[in-house]
Amino acid sequence: MNSCTGCLSRNTCQSADKPMEDYIRQLPLETAHHRVEGQSTKCGFGLQGVCCRLCANGPCRVTPEAPKGICGANADTIVARNFLRAVAAGSGCYIHVVENTARQLKNTGLHKDKIRSEKALNHLAELLGVTGTDKYDLCVKVADAVLSDLYRPEYEPMELVEKLAYAPRVKRWKELGIMPGGAKGEVFCNVVKTSTNLSSDPVEMLISCLRLGISTGLYGLQLTNLLNDVVLGDPEIRSAPVGMNVIDPDYINILITGHQHSLFTYIQDRLLEEDVVAKAKAAGAKGFKLVGCTCVGQDLQLRGAHYTEIFDGHAGNNYISEAVLSCGAIDAVLSEFNCTLPGIEPICEELKIKQICLDVVAKKANADLIPFDYETRQADGDRIIDEVIGAYKARRGNVPMNLFTSHGNRNTLTGVSEGSLKAFLGGSWKPLIDLIVSGKIKGLAGVVGCSSVAYGHDTLTAALTKELIARDILVLTAGCSSGGLENIGLMTPEAADLAGPNLKAVCKQLGVPPVLNFGPCLAIGRLEIVATEIARELGVDLPQLPLVISAAQWLEEQALADGAFALALGLPLHLGVPPFITGSSLVTKVLTEDMTGLTGGRVIIDPDGKSAADKLEAVIEEKRKALNI
Amino acid sequence: MKRIFIDPTKCDGCKNCSLACMEAHRQDGGTGIYTLDLQDPSNQSRNRILTDGKGGYNPIFCRHCDIPDCAGACMSGALQKNMDNGLVEYDAEKCAACYMCVMSCRYGVPAISPDRKRVIKCDFCAHLEEGPACVRACPKKAIEVREV
């Protein structure tokens, strides 16, 4: 660790969360916020997506003097290939998550383990057209139906697509020839396509992105949520604390990062058992607490009603994790997937925080790897618990505390899902539809995806959200955008005051904030279920809805796969920065213009909150007009 | 006068200086790297990063020489050494595109425009208060402005 304080006095990036910005600036440890400045010079070829290093002749970069790579690939091919690679990798991530989730459900059924929501199970079985002899058998059958689709070859269509997707969309997808084959096979096939001197057809590659988007969205997103609900419980709307104030130093605190709630199924219950609590007490703590961070923290928060005892609350999104660890009261990090920044490693080292990874795909360099295995979960769980207790004993009293108890708030509305929201509305979407038709709610905007820092931490997400609600557009969030927005209070009922007059009145009447938190990025799938159900009730197709999606601060390849799903659904998709495509006028045109004719969706790029909101509002107005509302 | 000093040992060949130069001199009215057309010959960079044949790079930047061959060869008065600021300044209006300057620069700096009507040469980003865009874009500080 760098102990030269002179080096740490450098600038940190701006954050939408000003108290957090101040906290991070004074930290004696380096965070991503500190590293932004040093990385402020970006490679222009990279930004435009015209750097190709697919072969040893490269890297080739497109310039006026050298418009083609050595192989002859032009900017269109290079850009499309890079883009498809990213979408395929992003899809692979979500497909990995749904695969593990389905396996967890299957094991739960096989071992007749705890099922928290039979309602969710029955709903899912009905949706997929699966029957079973009892609830455990049903778990196995549902999981098998999902797994067998995932494992199909890419040339064999997945069977659940038509059951999960909205019929008018399926019709369009069939017309476009983008019904996906086996989800893993799709990733495989498209990675092949983008390898050295394989496909050079930019349009075909962009169409393939849509196919990947569909498998990612229906399986990686929607099904992951629904499968998890069975084992981990249905989301329930409630008020919860958020921010760094959730951390209670009297407990042994475990920060959780990643995307696979299912891998915590065992341990989160085990930590509450008497013998384990006794161990904690013997070590001098009151017990164990899980502190939420990144999307898996959002998942726990979403289902927090079932975990009030063990779950302290959500501290912050991916780019807060380093700050959270710096507070001194975190004793271990349990991680299982991405958004676990390598930047936490030296901080853990310095503050003696134990790092344990539950999935080899997210193995951190200086962490122990104890991969989750259903068969050995008990022994592994105890080992993890002992390691964490060991860390607690070794570090407490020996590392400085830098708590930030004033951070965040204690009344963020959480637990919103397609199910809980509908129940909140009285079991029907009609009240929401009426509000939209009457114009009290002008439209819906899904502000989703990640948090990034290169151009400010959550700054665009927050600015855009504030602009949208001020225009009476109800914002629904999913992903790390949720973490940022909740910490700055936009999901508290008081935030209604920031909304436009109509939306404000609605919020006040219902006692809800103008920004509804659906939780993790996986819950983008939930948003899309909401949209589909509203469309079905109105008897229109998705592109006709006054609904826009913004992944304003998209960060990762996963976000691009999500984005491809939004495009396949025919939704307008706003991005703050271009996904490394502008070096190809063809790719840029297809994504930002021609896509409308293909699926009805399109990419809108705008780095400014206000002007982006202007554009999204215009889209909503246009759609309202077409619907005569 | 100021000059861009070069430390070729620090250059990684990223060409950020070239892109910054292209951006600083683009004529299409746009701003920002994302809209900079990297295939448009009229956006060519005034600086060049060449390999040294040994795994390193040799940045080629106009030196605004104390005794400039290019201005000495100019028969239109378009290229002139400004004794106040030390720059070899170029006036495209006056230029007759004879390309004597191209021939005369022993370091091979001036380039000819795609329309064959102008010369492409460093202007030290005279239109930018912050000074040369290339220098600010260099992540390795291989180029820096120094007083001479």
Place this chain on the structure above:
Amino acid sequence: MERFVIIGAGAAGIRAAQTLRKFRPEDLITVISIDDTVHSRCMLHKYLGHERDAQGISFVEADFFEKNDITHIAGEKVTKIDTGLKMVYYGEQYSAPYDKLLIAAGSGFFIPPIPHFREAPNVFGFRDFSDALKIDEAFLKGKRVFIVGSGLVGLDAASALCERGAQITIAEMAPRVMPLQTDDYAASIYQKAFEAHGCKFLLGVGATDAVVDEKGNITEVILATGEHIPCDFIIMAAGVRPRIEIAQNSGIAAERAIQVDDHLRTSAPDVYAAGDCTGLSGVWPDAAAQGEAAAENMAGIDTVYEKPYPFKNTSNFFGVTMLSVGRLDLTEGAEILIHRTPKEYKKAIIKDGKLTGYLSLGDISNSGLYLHLIKNGIDVSGKTDKIFRLSFSDFYGINEKNGEYAYSVS
């Protein structure tokens, strides 16, 4: 206070005036020129083509003389110098005393001894601004132009007039256009470009006689083949001769050109010469460099002028650009390398490990170093495999003191 007088306001004369003013901020400087205005003869075609006005082809600011406190005696021809009295005579009765004098009178066009050509009033040169004015006037009466010579001057005139709708015939004694700067292939590219703009070439043919009207104007040129080419006027571009009349009239040593030593001093004390009239080189950069060197010596700064390397030129007609340096004609015992693509043509002549000639047609960007390599005889053996891609990177060096580049040559 010294009195400096400069004869001529071309590349050498003006550069000398600038240099003198730089080193002698207080002294008297006078420039005497035949033309009323300063103009760049290399841009004369832009005036003739009506692309630019008179100020547009000047290579100095309109207020150059005022700003630099230089007396400009315009539109006056120097007739004689009294090197004993140190006096320059010009016009009918005027004189100017000097302490140091520079003759930068340039060169004039040459008319070969073809019957009628030297006397005919419709035979023009294309050197001075006055020539352009005369051609412009003649062009009002007739658009059939006969140009003798297809060197840079002839082609400059042709390119200017063909844009204005002239019917141009160019006669060239050599078998190709621009014979001094091109080879056959490069010449054919230019020939096609001019032909596409309506020019006709007669190659390997000379004019031998002419038909004249009652006023002595040539109406038809008679070729060696006996063919008659009707025309309204003629532009002579078959070569130039240093202007030495002033020197000859004043007892200053001059044969083909005014003789100068390595300080650009003439045979007369305190009289210097620079530019075309010295016969050292015919290109602008060298004339300017001589003006500068002579002026430095006149100002008392001892400056040795190294012999220029005159074999160099660039051309740009209809967007076809060419760089031609060294001796393309001397190929005996040399290795000739050629690179040809639809857009480019390059030729390198290498002798004893050194470049002796280099021709580049197409994008000539960044090719200035070839002149340096040829002029200085820099060894390129071991680099011949990339002879067309040489750059300063191959000779990279930095002067640590001032940050300029310096050639590193092994």
